[in-house]
Amino acid sequence: MNQLAYLVPLLPLAGFLINGLLRKTLSKRAVSLIGCGVILVAFLISLGLFWEVKSQGPIIQTYFNFIAVEGLTIPFSFQVDALSALFMLIITGVGFLIHVYSTSYMHEETEPHFARYFSYLNLFVFSMLLLVMGGNYLILFLGWEGVGLCSYLLIGYWFKNNDYNYAAKKAFIMNRIGDVGFLLGIFWLIAKLGTLTYGNVFAAAEHLSAVDVTAITLLFFIGATGKSAQIPLYTWLPDAMAGPTPVSALIHAATMVTAGVYMIARSNILYSMSAVTENIIAIIGIATALLAATIAIKQNDIKKVLAYSTVSQLGYMFLGLGVGAYSGAVFHVMTHAFFKALLFLGAGSVIHAMGSEQDIRNMGGLRKYMPVTHITFLLGCLAISGIPPFSGFFSKDEILAAAYAKNPIYWVLGVAGAALTAFYMFRLYATTFLGNFRGTHDQAHHLHESPAAITFPLIVLAILSVVGGWIGIPNVMIPGANVLHHFLEPVLTTEAVTEMPHTTEWLLMAVSVTIAVIAILWALGKFSKRPELNEPSGLGKFLANKWYVDELYNGLVVNPLDRLSNFLKNVVEKSGIDGIVNGVGKFVLYASRQVRLIQSGQVGGYILFMVLAMIVLVLIWINDGYIYTYLSKIF
Amino acid sequence: MNVIQILFWFLSALALVSALMVLLSKNPVHSVLWLVGVFFAISGHYILLNAQFIAIVNLIVYAGAIMVLFLFVIMLMNLNKDTEPQKNIWMKLAGAISAGCFLMILVSLIKQAPELQAKTAMMKEGDIGLIGNLGKALFSTYVVPFEISSILFLSAMVGAVVIGKKD
Amino acid sequence: MPIQYYIFLSLALFCIGIAGVLTRRNAIIIFMSIELMLNAVNLLLVAFSKMHHAVASAVDKVNTVGTDGQIFVFFVMVVAAAEVSVGLAIIVMMYRNAHSVDVNFLNRLKN
Structure with missing residues (x-):
């Protein structure tokens, strides 16, 4: 099985081509068959690899030397261990469901664009x-850049709309800012250790000075803030x-944005060496988490709410x-991939039914018309x-428990964020699915449950959202039930061990759940009958x-x-560089017009110049010693 | 100062003055006559150097044939009056100055040249310039160039006829 | 006589010829200036010939060193004669076409 590891990325690449x-x-x-098929096969192989890793430990396959220069050899190698096997399953599994969903969702596109869409998706996977x-780290960086590119291509998929192109450019540039940091970190690592292979880097990490570790981890983290949408990027x-x-479901919720989490979890040995970076x-x-949650409360675009929710969960x-x-964190990545993909796909189903309407103020009462979407969305x-x-409870609880052990303030803020999350999610749910329909007559006429290609992934993801957390049940509930923790142990060697009294842990859970339930009930009571339709004012605005x-x-x-580049364009470029270039041209024209007069066509003039040239030549000949000395001084 | 030196200075002065007068006289006919004077002075120099053959050839070919040809052309074209339009004075000045510079540079160059110091030209003696010696060289070593020069003359003749032919 | 005197004399004649070419516009005068320059060179050649002969004679009384120079003068005269015949033909031709021997009329090189 481990011989087939290269097929996992190769199949999507073939599908893309x-x-x-x-x-x-x-x-x-x-196109649908190829696009979905390659991902399905990749998923099956990943599953095989996963069991192999589980039973036999990590697989490292080296194929060829990607870079081989004096003093630096970077092999093109794959490392499939617990962490990457888990991510592979998430990517190919959720990816496959979203591919299936897309065959129906994108059905109205013309054929070349449909194929273009699927080729981008495959390239992304x-x-x-x-x-x-x-x-x-270099292969990681290749993929890192690749997902940035695919993100750009897919955000700007409807390239005829300039706003979308602008959004695509914004995403790409923001990502680039982070990538620069990441790249600098890689360079720093090469300069200090001369290798990028994970095993070698982690083995040699103890030789790094504190400054080096902090700088490298911070630079990596800058890359992660770009890719995983953290403040300030x-x-x-x-x-x-x-x-x-x-x-949005695949890239901007389930997979790509978690790349930063993956990278930091992968480098946990480096990060655990720098307390400064960890605190930052x-x-x-x-x-x-808090910033995005507060913003999400007041958004009215169904996808914007989910987007800010994603940012918040990434936080x-x-x-x-x-x-x-x-x-x-990795556990939360997994559960988040399930329920956020589910929510996005559910939102897509709603948008599809509403005829591309995204404003929740024009929805309401969809429960009657779209039962499957409604139930799955509620579960999400x-x-x-x-x-x-x-x-979500189990993964969030694990993070919050660890935060409490580190510093109770983190826990308080985290619970506040969780309450906000519950509040805005149920605001969204209530405004969309409860109450009366507020859209136009045409839309009401059109409302229908989505086809099977859309509801099937919703159902699968809903089941996963419900049961997905059961592989990480905390020890306090059922001792030894945290299978995931155990599975990841070989990779995440520096996991902080949180030992606290069982009563404290139960108490923490009870408090956070109670607050969340209160927030949910409040949101339901506030928005199911009288949704918020007016433009917000004050703090809300x-x-x-x-x-x-x-x-x-x-x-x-x-x-x-902008102003600087305008200055450069209008002043430096126009009068400076253009001035020099045009000036040279003008000077040549002027000079040649003047020099042309020497060519008077009169023999006397020519002979005069001949004599003068002879004089000069003789002078040079006489003084060649001095001239040679001068020239040798200059050059 | 012996007689050779006196003759040298006299002929030199004559050559320079005549050469200047070639330039300065307005009438082309006068110029031609002054040029003949230059040729005579130079022939005198040749005799001083005991290059008798060259001296005679110079007189016959230059002063005799070529200068007569010049005169003939001038008279044919009725140019024997002051027909030259006034030339730009600056152009004249520039020409004179550059020629003067050229002379100055070359003179200073010659004055510095060490291999020319204390060398003299053999005056009055030496028989290489006599016709017997030159004739021997001309018809033995230089016979091929000599014959080729006849072809040169032939082509010059043909050329002159072709160019001078009406239209 | 010191060879330098002859060189100076030749240079003077030569430069007078140059000045003539540069300052006059009459084609015939220019042509005569060229003849003057040729003669200056001839004089120099003969002087050098005799200089070399003098150096050689100091060693060996009977020699023909320096003959070459005078033969060269002879050939210069040959070429000059041929040149004059063609050159004067050109001047005649020019006068016939332009009714002038002013070289500045011959400025077709300009275009």
């Missing part, structure tokens, strides 16, 4: 697999909702990473709100406008840069 190159000739049916399977993710909804990560994580994962609960909301026994962060960035970074 076939769908991309033959997009004009393949029928939609063939390929890049993501490369990212998690790579045996060193998170603003691209809400705008990335310009892409098709399945893309925890603070940024909790700050992101929880980083809080987990920061407090040393690596397996908790319960899971994200942290209500036992749904999956401040939140609805996302704390004016976009405006702040525009004012602080974008506009000064």
Whole structure:
């Protein structure tokens, strides 16, 4: 089985090439079959690899030397261990469901665009697999860049709309800012250790000085803030909702944005060596979680709410990473992939039924028309709100418990964030599915449950959202039931061990669940009958406008840069560089016009110059010694 | 100062003055006559150097044939009056100055040349310039160039006829 | 006589020829200046010939060193004669076409 590891990323790549190159000739049916088929086969192989890793330990396959220069050899190798096997399952599994969903969701596209969409999706899965399977930081970086590219391509999939192109560019540039940090970290690592292979780096990590470790981990973390949408580089993710909804589900909720979490969990040995970086990560994580949650309360676009919810949940994962609960963070990645993909796909189903309407103020009462979507969406909301026994409860609880052990303030803030999460999710749920329908007559006429290709992934994901958390049940409930923790132990060697009295742990759980339930009930009571339709004012307006962060960035970074580049373009370029270039041309023209007069056509003039030239030549000949000395001085 | 030196200075002065007068006289006919004077002075120099053959050839070919040809052309074209239009004074000045510079540079160059110091030209003696010696060299060592020069003359003749032919 | 005197004399004549070419516009005068320059060179050649002969005679009384120079003068005269015949034909031709011997009329090189 381990010989087949290379097939896992290769199959999506083949799907990308076939769908991309033959997009004009393949029928939609063939495109769907190829696009979904390769992912399904990759999923099955991943499953095989997963069992093999579980029974026999990590697989490391080296194929060829990617870079081989004097003093630095970077092999092209795959490392499949517990962490990457888990991610591979999430990527290919959730990815497959979303591919199936897309065949129905994107059915109205013309054939070449349909194939283009699937080729991008396959390329994305390929890049993501490369990212998690790579045996060193460089292969990881290849996938890292690849998912950034696919994200750009898919956000700007409807490239005829300029706003979408703008959102795609924003995502790409924000990601690039982070990537620069990551790349610098890689360079630093090469400079200090001369290797990028995980095993070698972690074995040699103890030789690094404290400054080096802190700098490298911080640079890596900058990369993670870009990819995983943390403060200050998170603003691209809400705008990335310009892409098709399945893309939002796959890339901007379930997989790509978790790359940063994967990378930090992978480097946990380095991170555990630097307390400074850990604190920064925890603070940024909790700050992101709260900031995004407050913004989500006042958003009216169904996908924007989910986008900010994603940012907020990512903040929880980083809080987990920061407090040393690596397996908790990875656990949350997994459960989040289930329920957030479910929520996005459910939102897609709603949007589909509403005829591309995304404003929840124009929805309401959809429960009657879309029973499957309604039930699955409700399950997703319960899971994200942290209500036992749904999956979100267990993963969030693990992170919060670790946070409490590290610093109770983290826990308080985390519970506040969880309450906000429950509140805005049920605001969304109540406004969308409860009450009376508020859309136009046409839309009401059109309302219908989505076809099987859409509801099937919803049902599967709903089941996973419910039971997915049961592999990580905390020891305090059932001793030894935290299978995931045990499974990840060989990779996450520096996992913080949280020992606290059982009563405390039970108490923490009870408090957070109680608060979440109160928030849910409040939201249901507040919004199911009288949804909030007016434009917000005061603090609400401040939140609805996302704390004016976009405006702040525009004012602080974008506009000064714009002005600088305008200055460079209009002043430096026009009068400076163009002036020099045109000046040279003008000078040559002028000089040649003057020199042309020498060519008078009069023999006397020519002879005069001949004589003068002879004089000069003789002078040079006489003084050649001096001239030679001067020239040798100059050159 | 012996007679050779006196003759040398006299002939030199005559050559330079005549050469200057070639330039300065307005009438082309006068110029031609002054040029003949230059040729005579130079022939005198040849005799001083005991290059008698060259001296005679110079007189016959240059002063005799070529200068007569010049005169003939001038008279044919009725140019024997002051027909030259006034030339740009700056152009004249530039020409004179550059020629003067050229002279100055070359003179200073010659003055510095060490291999020319204390060398003299053999005056009045030496028989290489006599016709017997030159004739022997011309018809033995240099017979091929000599014959080729006849072809040169032939082509010059044909050329002159072709160019001078009406239209 | 010191060879330098002859060189100076030749240079002076040569430069007077250059000045003539540069300052006059009458084609015939220019042509005569060229003849003057040729003669200056001839004089120099003969002087050098005799200089070399003098050096050689100090060693060996009977020798023909320096003959070459005078033969060269002879050939220069040959070429000069041929040149004059063609050159004057050109001047005649030019006068016939332009009714002038002013070289500045011959400025077709300009275009």
